[in-house]
């Protein structure tokens with residue numbers, strides 16, 4: 594590991610000023626960044642530790658509906674927070690499906706959003722071709738966004754709050770992640786020193802809480818990234834789908850929201866046939882980027898399954914899977 598400076602600023606303003614200098618990087622839980630530093634992929638000259646900035650770990654239900662989740666909140670604290678369970682249970686389900694209990698205790702949600710796409714570890718197009726993207730990829734970049742958490746967030750229309758030298762701004766999460774364009778790798782659009790301070794879930798998400806699920810397919814039960822995943826949420830009124838949300842993970846360089854599939858579902862009664870049709874539409878533009886054609890069919894089935902599980906109702910208690918069977922939270926309320 595290279596030598597680096599370590600700073601622990603006392604305010605967001607000081608953090609932004611420190612991180613705006615060339616070669617500086619923010620340090621939150623370090624579960625992604627320190628791994629990259631150990632293998633020489635990331636070589637920051639200064640680490641700006643933002644884990645103890647006051648107020649950045651607060652999780653709160655907003656008065657008009659929705660949620661505000663501080664970027665420094667721990668993955669495990671967000672997953673078991675009563676307001677998150679009540680208003681956005683599939684966000685908790687997605688967080689509990691990620692990594693391990695130990696990593697979730699160390700990792701922060703801001704770092705989860707900004708974790709590096711895994712294929713970048715080996716140069717953009719290397720790595721396991723069977724894990725690569727099937728939507729929105731280019732020859733230069735076939736890596737997938739590794740986060741579970743971001744998939745339900747994009748489905749629910751979340752935005753991110755960003756602090757910079759010029760003040761604060763808000764960006765829709767789905768626009769925060771760009772897709773690769775031609776020969777270029779794609780990265781979230783953050784200017785020099787910009788710090789993610791919070792995630793905002795809009796008013797109205799509560800309407801989906803009774804019918805919302807996150808389904809993750811992976812090579813082994815625990816401690817593994819998604820091969821494919823789907824976050825599905827339905828607002829069902831009088832036997833009809835009044836509003837639908839569907840986003841896919843593990844298929845592209847960003848969590849993949851499926852507007853056309855959502856529009857198809859709206860106004861229909863929940864049924865296996867309409868779920869299969871919507872899932873097929875969600876994957877209509879998919880094409881293999883290597884030895885991974887199987888992912889298209891797998892994602893299609895995962896999307897249909899997530900929709901069917903959502904229609905059946907959010908379980909009263911968190912299921913044993915996708916959370917680790919060894920997790921002490923097994924059996925915790927999933928929807929209250």
Ligand SMILES: Cc1cc2nc3c(=O)[nH]c(=O)nc-3n(C[C@H](O)[C@H](O)[C@H](O)COP(=O)(O)OP(=O)(O)OC[C@H]3O[C@@H](n4cnc5c(N)ncnc54)[C@H](O)[C@@H]3O)c2cc1C
Nearest residue numbers: 621622623624625626691692701703704705707740741789
């Ligand atoms: C073995 C293993 C398995 C894992 N499995 C999963 C999984 O199944 N699903 C999943 O979703 N994740 C998984 N992860 C990823 C883990 O959840 C994320 O690494 C974690 O959430 C990142 O948070 P962190 O606080 O540790 O980030 P860090 O490592 O501290 O930071 C990650 C990156 O984000 C930047 N950054 C951090 N916070 C901010 C901020 N507020 N503003 C601007 N930039 C910032 C850092 O500079 C760095 O570049 C796994 C990780 C490991 C090591």
